[in-house]
Amino acid sequence: MSEDHKKQLEQQLWNIANTLRGKMNADEFRDYILGFIFYKYLSEKMYRYADSILEQDGMKYIDIDESSEKGREYLEAIKEETLEKLGYFLKPSELFSEIAKRGNSDKEGEDNFILEDLRKILTNIEQSTMGTGSEDDFDNLFEDMDLTSTKLGRTESEKNNLIAKVLTHLDNIDFCIEDTELDVLGDAYEYLIGQFASGxxxxxxxxxxxxxxxxxxxxxxxxxxxxxxxxxxxxxxxxxxxxxxxxxxxxxxxxxxxxxxxxxxxxxxxxxxxxxxxxxxxxxxxxxxxxxxxxxxxxxxxxxxxxxxxxxxxxxxxxxxxxxxxxxxxxxxxxxxxxxxxxxxxxxxxxxxxxxxxxxxxxxxxxxxxxxxxxxxxxxxxxxxxxxxxxxxxxxxxxxxxxxxxxxxxxxxxxxxxxxxxxxxxxxxxxxxxxxxxxxxxxxxxxxxxxxxxxxxxxxxxxxxxxxxxxxxxxxYVDTFEAEESIDIEQICKDLVELDKQIVETDKTIASFCKELNISTPF
Missing domain, CATH: 3.40.50.150 (Vaccinia Virus protein VP39)
Structure with a gap:
């Protein structure tokens, strides 16, 4: 990733953080921004891994019908493999991009209230690990993201609008996680942690x-x-x-x-x-x-x-x-x-x-x-x-x-x-x-x-x-003493004598000007 691209990404992230900055202090909005970035990462890892499993069937994870029996069979099989490989599980409807899309929807008849679903999804991520080797690593991982906080807005609608706005902005950022040579998301996360620390x-x-x-x-x-x-x-x-x-x-x-x-x-x-x-x-x-x-x-x-x-x-x-x-x-x-x-x-x-x-x-x-x-x-x-x-x-x-x-x-x-x-x-x-x-x-x-x-x-x-x-x-042990520049006392004495002579001559000049102007001398 070029330095310009990196700076552009950092600016995008900081702009998103500023969406919350006016609502709460750095410590508090840090927990939301970093939590949502983490949720986006988990989602992208999930669907990319699931797509690789489904590739031989010519399917995409997002296309699975969760309500059908066939779809539930696919999800059960994918869940088993994903928990072993990634340590957690998300259904297609729980993916970050799907929630961000819904929250920003203005289609008639489509419900864009995502707050309650988002709470459930974050809880589901943690619960999907129960009884597995990754349980301790995901236990209460999202507990600092309080989506009921009045700091997000006075009403449920205000909170929903703010969170939807943040998710939409994040959804538009490509963290290139498929490129194993780059660690764009990790670097972005570190950048934000540093920015929050400084404030x-x-x-x-x-x-x-x-x-x-x-x-x-x-x-x-x-x-x-x-x-x-x-x-x-x-x-x-x-x-x-x-x-x-x-x-x-x-x-x-x-x-x-x-x-x-x-x-x-x-x-x-x-x-x-x-x-x-x-x-x-x-x-x-x-x-x-x-x-x-x-x-x-x-x-x-x-x-x-x-x-x-x-x-x-x-x-x-x-x-x-x-x-x-x-x-x-x-x-x-x-x-x-x-x-x-x-x-x-x-x-x-x-x-x-x-x-x-x-x-x-x-x-x-x-x-x-x-x-x-x-x-x-x-x-x-x-x-x-x-x-x-x-x-x-x-x-x-x-x-x-x-x-x-x-x-x-x-x-x-x-x-x-x-x-x-x-x-x-x-x-x-x-x-x-x-x-x-x-x-x-x-x-x-x-x-x-x-x-x-x-x-x-x-x-x-x-x-x-x-x-x-x-x-x-x-x-x-390490001598850092810097010797001061030597002072020539004899030369300073000569300079002072010369200065005194110049003062006397200057005083005479001022006195003559005062006499011409018929005013008192200042000394």
Whole structure:
């Protein structure tokens, strides 16, 4: 897809979103727009697969008569195959295009009220999976799309008109899902998630990591690999980070993630399916990762995360017997869970795996329990591979500077830790700082080659880090000091003397003008 086509598609989607923008805030209309895009995707996958089954009979899925006995036989057979292949089922009359057509119909005698049918269809999609392997992946997937909300309109008719309008606009967009080389729909979905995140203030951090940061994390954990057995994100949000990792390799066999927020958890499952990740290949759970971890029996080849910065957690003393935390001697403080997430992720990391996590800068140098955990990870385990400083104000909803910590259990370069200061390499776009492609490439290539560059990167020995009491603050290792231009005091003195002479001459000139004009001098 050309860049122009991509921009045109993004503009079309944003125009549709604006249909709802005046009715509700970004968080709310996000759920409707993304939900309808997901419904359109499911419909297109359904009829394309059904058409392929019916091809030998010279039939199209949309032409099946649902009321006839023969038609019901066809539907039963197709349903069985579709549930196995796609994980869900839609009847011809339930397809997105059919509902959009009905909602926009102005034919005399044809009922264009679709609201009630739409509610039933979304429920039917979820219920079609009951008792199958995809049941957990579709359970309550559309629960955030409240079609009874007064925010859609005061009357049922107003709500119906608005929804019909949105569906009609979406129906006119070709997402090219038959082209397996393109991921137009997935990219469009990611675009909208990013747009909603930028307008959602502090809440944005709950479900979205900027693509530039995701790209860095993904490239780091896939260094030297073309396939991954598994990738895990303990705070997976909308799943964009998991999916970004998949773009860096030829194949990922398993995606696992955990998300506490119910709405964001639904968003993540939709995002997985929209990016054509088979329901058997992903396992996304809704729970508090620190308090109730869901994947403790697994070890992952790639672990990535952008946990909520300095979140609170219970730090219950009982966790001192938990294998994730027991080795460190202390728990991360209850007011700052940053290192609780690190300990959890290290526990889930496979021996041959790589892990990259985004943290606030304070995690590099805070004392107390966090210092003890840092020291254990470096001195006792030697797991820390790199520390990367990012620019401030690149995350939605917070302007604080952040960093990436990279961990490996089997490090190739076990004698030193690489420090990269990328904090000054960015482009300012409106109120947000953005990492450019060249900034991303510089970080990644510096990490992969472990190159040292003055004022940018340094390999610090373990002894040097120990001498700094395991304080990982980047300026201790990467000297970014810029010497100020030297000042010639002697020349300045001469300039001042000359200036005084000029002032005296100017005063004389002014005095002579005043005398000619017969007025008082100003001094």
């Amino acid at each position: 959602a203030g502090k809440k944005a951090g709950e479900f979205y990591t900027p693509q530039e940061v995701s790209k860095i994390l993904a490239k780091i954990v896939t260094t030297g690999k073309t396939k991954l057995k598994s990738v895990y994100d303990p705070t997976c949000g909308s799943g964009s980070l998991l999916l970004r990792v998949a773009k860096e390799v030829e194949e990922v066999n398993e995606f696992c993630g955990q998300e506490m927020n119910r709405t964001t958890y639904n968003l993540c499952r939709m995002n997985m399916i929209l990016h054509d990740v088979h329901y058997r290949k992903f396992d996304i759970r809704q729970e508090d990762t620190l308090e109730h971890p869901q994947h403790l029996d697994k070890r992952f080849e790639a672990v990535v995360a952008n946990p909520p910065f300095s979140a609170k957690w219970s730090a219950n003393p009982l966790f001192m017997t938990d294998d994730r935390f027991s080795h460190y001697g202390k728990l991360a403080p209850s007011s700052k869970a940053d290192f609780a997430f690190v300990c959890h992720m290290v526990y889930q990391l496979a021996e041959n795996g790589s892990m990259a996590v985004v943290l606030p800068h304070g995690a590099l140098f805070r004392g107390g329990a966090e210092l003890q955990i840092r020291q254990y990870l470096i001195e006792e385990r030697n797991y820390l591979d790199a520390v990367i400083g990012l620019p401030a104000n690149i995350f939605y909803g917070t302007s604080i500077p952040t960093c990436i910590l990279v961990f490996k259990k089997c490090r190739e370069n076990s004698d030193d830790i690489l420090f990269i200061d990328a904090s000054q390499h960015f482009e300012k776009v409106k109120t947000q700082n953005m990492l450019r492609e060249k900034d991303i490439e510089k970080i990644v290539s510096t990490y992969r080659n472990r190159t040292e560059e003055e004022k940018y990167s340094k390999r610090a020995s373990l002894n040097e880090i120990a001498e700094n009491d395991y304080n990982l603050n980047i300026p201790r």
